[in-house]
Amino acid sequence: MASANSADRQPSYLPSTVQGAVKILVTGPFGVGKTTLVGSLSEIAPLRTEETMTAAGVDVDDLTGRPDKTTTTVALDFGRITLNPRLALYLFGTPGQQRFWPLWEDLSRGALGAIVVVDTRRIEESFDVLGQLEEQRIPFAVVVNLFPDTPRHPDEELRAALDLLPDVPILHCDARDRREAYDVLIDFVAHLHSAAVLELQR
Ligand SMILES: Nc1nc2c(ncn2[C@@H]2O[C@H](COP(=O)(O)OP(=O)(O)OP(=O)(O)O)[C@@H](O)[C@H]2O)c(=O)[nH]1
Numbered sequence: 643m644a645s646a647n648s649a650d651r652q653p654s655y656l657p658s659t660v661q662g663a664v665k666i667l668v669t670g671p672f673g674v675g676k677t678t679l680v681g682s683l684s685e686i687a688p689l690r691t692e693e694t695m696t697a698a699g700v701d702v703d704d705l706t707g708r709p710d711k712t713t714t715t716v717a718l719d720f721g722r723i724t725l726n727p728r729l730a731l732y733l734f735g736t737p738g739q740q741r742f743w744p745l746w747e748d749l750s751r752g753a754l755g756a757i758v759v760v761d762t763r764r765i766e767e768s769f770d771v772l773g774q775l776e777e778q779r780i781p782f783a784v785v786v787n788l789f790p791d792t793p794r795h796p797d798e799e800l801r802a803a804l805d806l807l808p809d810v811p812i813l814h815c816d817a818r819d820r821r822e823a824y825d826v827l828i829d830f831v832a833h834l835h836s837a838a839v840l841e842l843q844r
């Protein structure tokens with residue numbers, strides 16, 4: 643597995659030739675692997691705002707299926723990919739817990755689209771995030787983060803369960819794997835591009 647680790651990353655300075663930037667949101671419910679995905683994709687050591695989960699959250703933060711999880715994002719994750727000498731892609735990861743959702747509007751402003759990370763072991767937890775994106779009219783793809791005990795559902799079953807429109811891409815990856823994470827990002831950007839071309843042709 644080509645996992646990302648901070649030792650093999652490039653220096654973090656943005657090349658002075660970069661003149662523009664696009665933004666993609668990485669979102670989803672609590673503990674599905676958003677921070678992990680941003681970390682796998684980012685060419686710089688990502689900015690993280692992780693706080694240790696304490697006994698105070700035991701009743702609200704359901705850790706079923708993620709026994710190793712000890713921290714949670716409280717503000718955002720931030721990563722960067724320099725697409726070419728002139729253009730950078732910024733990744734903004736949201737917190738998963740609803741108590742931090744007031745930050746959502748600021749984080750999502752200007753985003754080209756959103757990657758919604760989903761854990762199909764707890765699919766119903768994704769409904770609120772999907773509803774929020776539809777309300778804000780942000781185009782999105784659903785990305786199933788594959789944990790070892792993730793049940794494999796046909797995509798069409800998942801589409802029905804999540805009540806997704808036919809044009810919403812359903813993609814799969816292990817969020818810890820850089821190559822798989824890149825494949826997901828490339829597929830999503832290609833989808834956004836064809837949707838924009840179709841829109842122009844109307
Ligand atoms: N097996 C496996 N574990 C993963 C994978 N992705 C994340 N994890 C683990 O699952 C836990 C949750 O990952 P995070 O990336 O912190 O999840 P998050 O969505 O950012 O969580 P919040 O910010 O708290 O909502 C961590 O313990 C990760 O190491 C995966 O693809 N496979």
Ligand SMILES: [Mg+2]
Binds near residue numbers: 677736
């Ligand atoms: Mg996180």
